Amino acid sequence: MRKRLAILALALTICAPPALAHKLKVFATAIGAEISGYGYFAPGGRAQDSAVSVTLPDGRVLATLRTNAEGEFAFVAQTRADHVFTLDAGDGHVATYRIAAAELPDTLPGAGAAPAIAATPAPQAQTAKGDVSSAEIRAMVEQGVAHQLRPLREQIDAWQEKVWLHDVLGGLGYIIGLAGLAYGLSANRRSKPQASSAMKEARR
Amino acid sequence: MAHIPDGVLSAPVLATGVAVTLAGCAIGLRALDHEKIPRTAMLSSVFFVASLVHFPVGPSSVHLILNGLVGVALGWTAFPAIVVALLLQAVLFGFGGLVVLGVNAMNMAVPALLCYALFAAIGRRDSRKLSILAAALAGGLGVILTALMVAGSLALSGKEFDAAARLTLFAHLPVMAIESAFTAAAVSLLLRVKPEFLGMPEPQEASYA
Numbered sequence: 001m002r003k004r005l006a007i008l009a010l011a012l013t014i015c016a017p018p019a020l021a022h023k024l025k026v027f028a029t030a031i032g033a034e035i036s037g038y039g040y041f042a043p044g045g046r047a048q049d050s051a052v053s054v055t056l057p058d059g060r061v062l063a064t065l066r067t068n069a070e071g072e073f074a075f076v077a078q079t080r081a082d083h084v085f086t087l088d089a090g091d092g093h094v095a096t097y098r099i100a101a102a103e104l105p106d107t108l109p110g111a112g113a114a115p116a117i118a119a120t121p122a123p124q125a126q127t128a129k130g131d132v133s134s135a136e137i138r139a140m141v142e143q144g145v146a147h148q149l150r151p152l153r154e155q156i157d158a159w160q161e162k163v164w165l166h167d168v169l170g171g172l173g174y175i176i177g178l179a180g181l182a183y184g185l186s187a188n189r190r191s192k193p194q195a196s197s198a199m200k201e202a203r204r
Numbered sequence: 205m206a207h208i209p210d211g212v213l214s215a216p217v218l219a220t221g222v223a224v225t226l227a228g229c230a231i232g233l234r235a236l237d238h239e240k241i242p243r244t245a246m247l248s249s250v251f252f253v254a255s256l257v258h259f260p261v262g263p264s265s266v267h268l269i270l271n272g273l274v275g276v277a278l279g280w281t282a283f284p285a286i287v288v289a290l291l292l293q294a295v296l297f298g299f300g301g302l303v304v305l306g307v308n309a310m311n312m313a314v315p316a317l318l319c320y321a322l323f324a325a326i327g328r329r330d331s332r333k334l335s336i337l338a339a340a341l342a343g344g345l346g347v348i349l350t351a352l353m354v355a356g357s358l359a360l361s362g363k364e365f366d367a368a369a370r371l372t373l374f375a376h377l378p379v380m381a382i383e384s385a386f387t388a389a390a391v392s393l394l395l396r397v398k399p400e401f402l403g404m405p406e407p408q409e410a411s412y413a
Contacts (some may be wrong), residue, residue: 175248
């Protein structure tokens, strides 16, 4: 038993591979034009050092990023378009997340514009001390709300993958039901030859 | 890893998976006589629930597969048992995709079948120790073969085999150790209380009620 435990402990210490589980997910939010997010595995762990590609709906690849040790990545949007983040952990796990254009600030050029154009400079020059323009206030409010909403969205995203007890019980119920069905069918199949042999015996 | 999601594999691999799984299921269902039905359902349930048992490994966690145990106890019937459990896992838990169900089932059921062959070759009715050793080997073998088959499926779909195999194999080493111990423990218990469960009936056949 001790030997078995030792082998197990050895195996556990050797293996600290990139997080592995059964479902990979990507989560990202936009705060201003900066999109930050991370890849994670449904029951726990982050997708470390994995490739993330950023694509537009028309298939243009904007960038290929890598997640850091915390599974995080960041990207600054240059256009106001849907951004699709595809994370490939390399072992068959692939996940995508879409940041809708509506989540990005409307100061960015539209999807049709060349992505190389930098965001228009914020209208800071014209504002005097203690006097902020309505556009600035709106941007600040939006950023503040995005900050506040992020944990909530993370929680909702993670909750979608929670396995509930009723799922487990439902699955077990299905298996029991199938077994019952198989029983019924096999009983049906068996009873016919038995019935005929019983009749033969009765004839004798 | 073990549960490949949709949209990763290429069409020929998917088709192969479906063909192998259908053939395996056909043979498995033919072998499913009615005394085997409760056992099949039970192991299908065990397989279905095993994927929820997580072990923390480093920063992450891995989960059990238990296809070795299913194979040892069921033989060819492992195919339908695993297909049903995988379908329910995909629908209820979101583990793995529906289109790749055939490939996922193949990747877990073919190793299960090989484990059954291994157990039948080494295990002996009169030698408990040998049977338990065979079970431990089968438990580990099931996981390794599954990891290799997953890596192979990915490689045939255009991913690098080396990288995929390294990732899947290393991640599965702890699972392998745990399943080896678990399968050995389960078989040891079964040999003591219900040897006919493993196709090793006691001299007098238990009468069927």
